[in-house]
Amino acid sequence: MPSLPPIRPEDEARAANLHEHGAFDPAGGAQGGALFEFLLRLGDDSLVLGQRLSEWTGHAPSVEVDLSLANIALDLIGQATFFLDYAGEVEGKERDGDRLAFHRDVLDFRNCLLVEQPNGDFARTMARQFLFSAWQHRLFAHLAASADARIAAIAAKAVKEVAYHQELAAEWVIRLGDGTDESRRRMQDGIDWMARFVPELFEADDLTLFLAEKGIGVDPNAFRADYEEQVAAVLREATLDPLPVQRPILGGRRGHHSEHLGHLLCTLQFLPRTYPEAVW
Amino acid sequence: MYTTELQKSAKIASTEDPEKLAAFEARVAADEFIEPKDWMPEAYRRTLTRQISQHAHSEIVGMLPEGNWITRAPSLRRKTILLAKVQDEAGHGLYLYSAAETLGTSREEMIEALHSGKAKYSTIFNYPTLTWADIGAIGWLVDGAAIMNQVPLQRTSYGPYARAMVRVCKEESFHQRQGYEICMAMMAGTPDQRRMMQDAFNRWWWPSLMMFGPPDENSPNTAQSMRWRIKRETNDELRQKFVDITVPQADAIGLTVPDPALKWNEAKGGYDFGDIDWEEFYAVVRGEGPVARERMIARRDAWEQNAWVREAAAAYAEKHARKREAA
Amino acid sequence: MSAGDWPLWEVFVRSKGGLSHRHVGSVHAPDPEIALRHARDTYTRRMEGVSLWVVPSAQIVASDPADDASMFDPAADKVYRHPTFYTIPDDVKHI
Numbered sequence: 001m002p003s004l005p006p007i008r009p010e011d012e013a014r015a016a017n018l019h020e021h022g023a024f025d026p027a028g029g030a031q032g033g034a035l036f037e038f039l040l041r042l043g044d045d046s047l048v049l050g051q052r053l054s055e056w057t058g059h060a061p062s063v064e065v066d067l068s069l070a071n072i073a074l075d076l077i078g079q080a081t082f083f084l085d086y087a088g089e090v091e092g093k094e095r096d097g098d099r100l101a102f103h104r105d106v107l108d109f110r111n112c113l114l115v116e117q118p119n120g121d122f123a124r125t126m127a128r129q130f131l132f133s134a135w136q137h138r139l140f141a142h143l144a145a146s147a148d149a150r151i152a153a154i155a156a157k158a159v160k161e162v163a164y165h166q167e168l169a170a171e172w173v174i175r176l177g178d179g180t181d182e183s184r185r186r187m188q189d190g191i192d193w194m195a196r197f198v199p200e201l202f203e204a205d206d207l208t209l210f211l212a213e214k215g216i217g218v219d220p221n222a223f224r225a226d227y228e229e230q231v232a233a234v235l236r237e238a239t240l241d242p243l244p245v246q247r248p249i250l251g252g253r254r255g256h257h258s259e260h261l262g263h264l265l266c267t268l269q270f271l272p273r274t275y276p277e278a279v280w
Numbered sequence: 281m282y283t284t285e286l287q288k289s290a291k292i293a294s295t296e297d298p299e300k301l302a303a304f305e306a307r308v309a310a311d312e313f314i315e316p317k318d319w320m321p322e323a324y325r326r327t328l329t330r331q332i333s334q335h336a337h338s339e340i341v342g343m344l345p346e347g348n349w350i351t352r353a354p355s356l357r358r359k360t361i362l363l364a365k366v367q368d369e370a371g372h373g374l375y376l377y378s379a380a381e382t383l384g385t386s387r388e389e390m391i392e393a394l395h396s397g398k399a400k401y402s403t404i405f406n407y408p409t410l411t412w413a414d415i416g417a418i419g420w421l422v423d424g425a426a427i428m429n430q431v432p433l434q435r436t437s438y439g440p441y442a443r444a445m446v447r448v449c450k451e452e453s454f455h456q457r458q459g460y461e462i463c464m465a466m467m468a469g470t471p472d473q474r475r476m477m478q479d480a481f482n483r484w485w486w487p488s489l490m491m492f493g494p495p496d497e498n499s500p501n502t503a504q505s506m507r508w509r510i511k512r513e514t515n516d517e518l519r520q521k522f523v524d525i526t527v528p529q530a531d532a533i534g535l536t537v538p539d540p541a542l543k544w545n546e547a548k549g550g551y552d553f554g555d556i557d558w559e560e561f562y563a564v565v566r567g568e569g570p571v572a573r574e575r576m577i578a579r580r581d582a583w584e585q586n587a588w589v590r591e592a593a594a595a596y597a598e599k600h601a602r603k604r605e606a607a
Numbered sequence: 608m609s610a611g612d613w614p615l616w617e618v619f620v621r622s623k624g625g626l627s628h629r630h631v632g633s634v635h636a637p638d639p640e641i642a643l644r645h646a647r648d649t650y651t652r653r654m655e656g657v658s659l660w661v662v663p664s665a666q667i668v669a670s671d672p673a674d675d676a677s678m679f680d681p682a683a684d685k686v687y688r689h690p691t692f693y694t695i696p697d698d699v700k701h702i
Contacts, residue, residue: 054351057343057363058343058578060586062613062635064635064636065589065645066370068645071367074363077363078360081356081357102355171641175637179595180592182591268351280469317671374634391612443632590637596637597637600638601638
């Protein structure tokens with residue numbers, strides 16, 4: 001059987017000096033700095049979740065629910081536009097929000113794994129929404145006091161939107177959990193699916209700690225207990241099992257996503273990538 | 281459009297109380313509004329129920345051809361705008377179902393009628409959206425035709441319908457503009473974009489003309505509809521107006537109208553245009569449109585596959601209503 | 608309630624502080640909290656509201672149009688309820 005080629009000394013030397021892809025480099029690194037990375041995380045979270053919700057258009061359980069989901073999607077895409085436009089400015093390489101949204105591949109996306117999970121049924125969608133919005137609400141409440149004035153402004157506006165998302169999602173989790181046997185089964189399934197990606201929301205990597213120290217960002221562990229209490233309360237009221245404890249599944253913040261993101265980006269990015277000269 | 285079915289509107293039965301009937305017609309002739317609990321002839325109630333519910337169905341089914349492109353919209357701005365537009369259509373459907381329900385038919389019954397094929401919706405939504413350019417064409421042409429039908433309905437005789445239409449018209453104003461803006465961007469763009477846009481225009485032009493319904497000679501109940509302030513102008517009059525308004529808009533961005541017979545007629549002060557393929561129109565009305573089946577399946581699935589959600593919420597409400605009473 | 612549709616609620620919106628709530632339409636919803644959500648998502652998307660009421664449609668009690676004459680016509684000739692019916696000399700102030 002043929003064997004692998006030997007490792008050349010020069011390759012070994014190069015590998016020793018390379019950062020893990022996407023890892024935070026306070027000196028600036030290939031991606032233009034901490035603030036840029038942080039804005040991508042915020043923008044990509046909202047963009048990917050907004051894209052997922054917009055898949056429901058015309059297919060919701062009732063016309064009213066269609067309106068609710070579209071409202072949330074619109075809020076999220078609005079947030080994404082603000083964060084990604086700002087990210088482009090900070091990077092200073094003439095990329096705007098559209099350039100960032102439609103021309104990066106998976107390794108350069110910085111959303112958490114939770115938001116890229118497929119919609120599944122309405123229960124799974126609400127599980128994702130509740131677990132994410134409860135976190136995003138607390139995050140934005142803190143970011144409204146960010147030392148970065150632009151982030152503070154975006155967060156101050158968005159926190160009101162997200163308060164609504166969180167309440168609406170919680171109401172649905174409760175009704176589906178404490179509804180019929182079938183809805184409880186589906187709601188429990190949905191929570192179990194999404195629960196795997198909650199620990200990543202509280203990952204405090206070097207970038208997070210660096211920006212928290214500067215007052216620009218926040219360490220989500222500052223509100224973890226509060227978040228867990230609210231989640232527990234809602235699950236109790238929904239007559240569902242408490243969130244299972246499990247080993248964190250990480251990677252989204254470093255561009256190592258689930259298999260789902262690639263497919264999502266294919267759909268999202270098809271037109272601009274196929275017609276690179278076109279203005280729409 | 282949804283007025284397609286008006287030719288089938290019921291005749292007023294001779295068993296209706298002639299005094300009440302005369303009073304009713306007098307009120308309508310005096311531009312008054314009929315409200316939900318007012319006396320009305322059965323024919324009026326049936327006609328309005330069909331008219332309004334089919335208008336509602338059109339809005340809901342109309343979400344699908346455009347909804348098809350939300351996830352592929354080519355910029356964040358376009359995505360936002362399209363999502364808002366389609367959401368408006370859901371809202372319009374909702375306002376119209378609400379108005380129809382005041383006449384005594386439940387929304388559930390109306391949805392059942394749609395899904396069983398008994399109720400109709402505008403033929404235009406049985407055509408597929410093949411490229412992003414279709415989204416521009418739909419906003420410009422389909423919403424344009426809809427606006428022409430809807431503006432006069434703001435003074436229609438049935439109060440709830442008129443008020444719903446006022447709301448709809450206020451929200452509709454951006455729909456056509458966003459569509460035309462897409463067309464402008466496409467025609468000012470790359471050769472690929474221009475090709476896509478001309479192709480979309482070629483496919484949506486004739487179906488848009490069909491939205492105004494069959495020719496006047498095949499629309500026998502126009503007189504009654506006009507008396508009841510459901511129609512102000514005939515199908516052919518509106519169609520002519522639409523052509524006269526829209527052709528210059530096409531010219532302005534360099535689109536060729538796919539009608540070799542199109543010609544300005546100085547004497548009549550409007551365009552002469554080619555014959556519409558009424559065979560195609562009636563086939564689509566019968567349910568044989570290119571994606572009619574897909575549209576129905578999508579709506580049926582959304583309703584039936586999510587029945588468990590509505591059941592669950594109903595079960596929760598019942599459990600907690602009992603708890604509230606017991607407290 | 609079955610797997611069919613939810614019950615109907617009437618929606619009233621106060622568009623600005625100081626104004627009354629106005630009837631704007633209806634929504635279907637399974638319970639009061641969801642009815643408020645649906646009303647908000649449907650009827651206040653263009654900044655048209657500062658306050659919402661939702662009432663189950665079945666609870667609305669309406670006057671019967673057949674009684675319009677006896678309910679509303681008598682008010683037409685009770686002109687003494689209107690301030691302009693009374694003549695007060697111009698030089699008497701604040702009345």
